[in-house]
Amino acid sequence: MKILRYAVSGVALCSYLFLSSATSEIVGISFPNNSNSSWQKQGQFLQNYLEDEGYAVSYMLANSVKTQIKDIKTMIDGGTDILVVASIDDKALSGILEEAKNKNVTVISYDRLIMNSPVVDYYVTFDHYSEGVKQAQFLVDKFHLDEEKHSLNVEFLSGARADNVARDIYEGEMSVLLPYFESGILGSLSFETDFNQTTEYTWNKATAQRRLRHVINLSQYQTNSKTKQLDIILSEGTDIPNSIEKTLTREYGYTKKDLPFITGRDCSDADFSQIKRGKQQMCVYKDPQALPYITKVVINRITNKDGLPVLENSSYFNGVENIPTYILPVTLVDKNNVEDYIGPKNL
Structure with missing residues (x-):
């Protein structure tokens, strides 16, 4: 948009x-x-x-x-x-x-x-483009991407294709992250980084899990490999990070220390609790x-x-x-x- x-x-x-x-x-x-x-x-x-x-x-x-x-x-x-x-x-x-x-x-x-x-006649909304920028900049700072020497693997779970908010967030994220993809600091083993590749028509826990399974199976990520390790998941949706975490641990054998960094759109009470306990690092509050x-x-x-x-x-x-x-x-x-x-x- x-x-x-x-x-x-x-x-x-x-x-x-x-x-x-x-x-x-x-x-x-x-x-x-x-x-x-x-x-x-x-x-x-x-x-x-x-x-x-x-x-x-x-x-x-x-x-x-x-x-x-x-x-x-x-x-x-x-x-x-x-x-x-x-x-x-x-x-x-x-x-x-x-x-x-x-x-x-x-x-x-x-x-x-x-x-x-x-x-x-009128549109009332949050600044979703800024939401994407803030999430991406958090990653730049957390992973010290300006100083990083080897590539980190990133996968996108970009929300609902029928929701232009998801596209705004994605475009905000890529406005920050694209230079790091172009320089090789960030990569994606699925090679699916375009918005239309990373979305589903609707978005909920079930479709997020389906998209995640597709990415894992397509990319053959391995928890014990530096080059095939899944480092970051950029995910949209309230309460989605928790379902992603459960899918990785229950279906793919990830342990707490193996889990990638997972972003999440919107802050619920559960997100606040997860951040408080150190199980989630950030969310964007509206x-x-x-x-x-x-x-x-x-x-x-x-x-x-x-x-x-x-x-x-x-x-x-x-x-x-x-x-x-x-x-x-x-x-x-x-x-x-x-x-x-x-x-x-x-x-």
């Missing part, structure tokens, strides 16, 4: 309200329903923030693209004024969103930019309340609740238009600052 510097299916898990727009604006929220509990958490925060402001909220989680399209149509037909959509497939919603635009519904793309559609809150601010300004214009701080090109965007920063968490984030239950 070019940056101009980016419920059980069909059933509402929270409130599912269609009220008269004469009473209050109706906001429809359509998020994915998958193993990443962050979606449910953020959706609940967003619903609470909006209801506190007096909006009627229709909040639905979808297990598939087909269901998400059906949910969005239900919201449009029910009189929704503003749609907040985190797309399951960033290129699959242009048709249904045309229906939204025909009914003067404002469309906000949430976290993942909806691609190839001229009807997206406050689960921050994006819902700024989305509420954008909606207030769209509806003129506070009399202020939307003040985007960037724009992203979605293949058709430059979308006004509000970007939030991300924070790298490691042993040096984990105490600032960890809760008493994790101690």
Whole structure:
């Protein structure tokens, strides 16, 4: 993506309200329903923030693209004024969103930019490109790559091909790491370093494990060989590092000292605990309340609740238009600052 510097299916898990727009604006929220509990958490925060402001909220989680399209149509037909959509497939919603635009519904793309559609009005997201940069720079510093004399083997588990966020992270990583690949300091025995080679259509623990097995079997990594040792895995996804670690130890005989360095996107409570105990070295933190809150601010300004214009701080090109965007920063968490984030239950 070019940056101009980016419920059980069909059933509402929270409130599912269609009220008269004469009473209050109706906001429809359509998020994915998958193993990443962050979606449910953020959706609940967003619903609470909006209801506190007096909006009627229709909040639905979808297990598939087909269901998400059906949910969005239900919201449009029910009189929704503003749609907040985190797309399951960033290129699959242009048709249904045309229906939204025909009914003067404002469309906000949430976290993942909806691609190839001229009807997206706003985009709210974290700085995922920066996320990739921070992860990669952490590796440069940790492994002293500017001083390294022999090659380290790196493999990518780059997330969902249908999620442009994964591509942003990958591009951020490669902006830092590409010179080290070109100089031979970093290598990959799978020879799969292109984004499309390192992704799956969807992304969860099962697909991450499948990608890992493919890499191991293709590359014939050996724990007792300096030249065939797997040193680093760049992995995307909440709670994915733990499943990768288990796959390596249970299926391939890795011990704790043999394990490669594994990155992980998003910080869960489990990640904080792992960092605290020295079993994981870093994660990138995105406050689960921050994006819902700024989305509420954008909606207030769209509806003129506070009399202020939307003040985007960037724009992203979605293949058709430059979308006004509000970007939030991300924070790298490691042993040096984990105490600032960890809760008493994790101690």
